[in-house]
Amino acid sequence: ADKGKETMPISGSGIVASSSSSVNTAAVEKDNPSQSLWCYVKKLGKGPGGGGNVIFSCKLCNMMFTGSYTRCKAHFLHISGVGIRPCPKVTKEEIKIFKKEQDAAETKKSSAKSSVSVPIYAIEQ
Numbered sequence: 001a002d003k004g005k006e007t008m009p010i011s012g013s014g015i016v017a018s019s020s021s022s023v024n025t026a027a028v029e030k031d032n033p034s035q036s037l038w039c040y041v042k043k044l045g046k047g048p049g050g051g052g053n054v055i056f057s058c059k060l061c062n063m064m065f066t067g068s069y070t071r072c073k074a075h076f077l078h079i080s081g082v083g084i085r086p087c088p089k090v091t092k093e094e095i096k097i098f099k100k101e102q103d104a105a106e107t108k109k110s111s112a113k114s115s116v117s118v119p120i121y122a123i124e125q
Contacts, residue, residue: 034109035069036101037076043104060089 032038040059047053052068058075065071065084074082076090076098090098 029097034105035072036105037073037098038113039067041072042087058087058089061087077102 026042041056042059044055044057044064047055047066053066054068055064055066057064063085065075067084071082071084073079075084075087077095078086080086080089
């Protein structure tokens, strides 16, 4: 019932975020490289309702959320209207870096979907 709402902070995660070192652009989630921002959260399990929903905690602000990659992306890129709070630990500079990372991943995904040429044979009459 509380989809996309934070439930509680995670204590003892040991993650220290600073404005200069909290972005790791080399880390990309293995199972879907076009969804590069998953690497900044810890997936805790499948979420209710099926689909792509997962329960995840932000490695930067330690808040827990339930949702899909759309909400994960909105959290880090400070996109409003998606039903998730923006990450308070992400600076404007880091948002630019995250956007570049996301754009690069989406470009790579779209170029991987290249069209397949099918030969057209002449029909003899």
